[in-house]
């Protein structure tokens with residue numbers, strides 16, 4: 285059993301779309317989970333549907349959604365205070381040291397983050413790389429296991445099959461609740477997939493079809 | 506935000522003329538454009554809290570979508586595709602263009618005080 289799990293992603297909603305089922309499973313086992321959320325998604329373009337946010341109100345709205353989602357998933361939250369879309373331009377080593385200070389305190393047995401270069405959004409790639417660097421900077425015997433999540437369309441071709449495949453359909457409602465806590469984002473993100481499928485099916489069905497399994501690679505140092 | 510009302514917005518941008526103002530100008534099609542559609546390109550640009558001064562300002566449009574041009578001493582600020590507007594914190598003018606799913610595609614914001622950073 286894990287001792288403590290730390291999730292490191294840059295945006296409010298990455299945790300819900302990417303790992304809510306996995307997080308919920310750990311919580312059911314009684315494992316503490318802490319989310320280190322990099323930004324408030326200040327530059328997101330989803331403003332709700334119908335629109336209820338704007339560029340200036342979005343950060344506070346997403347902050348509240350993030351807090352709600354963490355409540356749904358019953359996990360601790362730390363907001364790191366970086367700015368959306370700028371993480372790759374910051375000093376990676378400095379971010380790694382910042383993350384390491386949390387890891388030194390929490391002493392997790394498992395860290396979940398994005399797989400650098402295969403996570404599509406530049407913030408995902410940059411924070412994932414910094415998270416892995418943070419763990420690498422630790423003494424080998426103190427290092428937690430790292431699960432890295434890839435998103436790109438080609439990741440399986442290049443990286444092979446992910447070692448961890450969590451079937452989360454049994455607790456899918458929890459994931460849906462977490463996703464819909466992000467009211468400004470859920471419709472737009474799921475709607476995008478509907479555009480692609482060009483069929484008119486329920487958003488929850490789309491979520492279930494696309495997100496019933498959460499996959500991670502075990503990072504090799 | 507609400508659909509742009511040309512006369513009201515014109516009056517407000519006129520009020521910013523010949524003052525030092527902060528501008529937020531942005532366009533984006535999202536970080537996932539080419540992930541979701543292989544034929545699409547990711548493009549986006551923004552500048553936040555650019556301190557500028559303009560002496561001419563005009564909003565033009567067909568009742569649905571609008572363009573705004575701000576003439577500075579040595580150049581222009583331009584935005585196309587603006588559909589909605591609001592006043593934020595009593596004094597900041599926010600204009601934006603959204604697609605049918607409510608996603609922001611373009612925004613132009615003007616304020617006498619800086620936008621939060």
Ligand SMILES: [Zn+2]
Nearest residue numbers: 295298405408
């Ligand atoms: Zn993200």
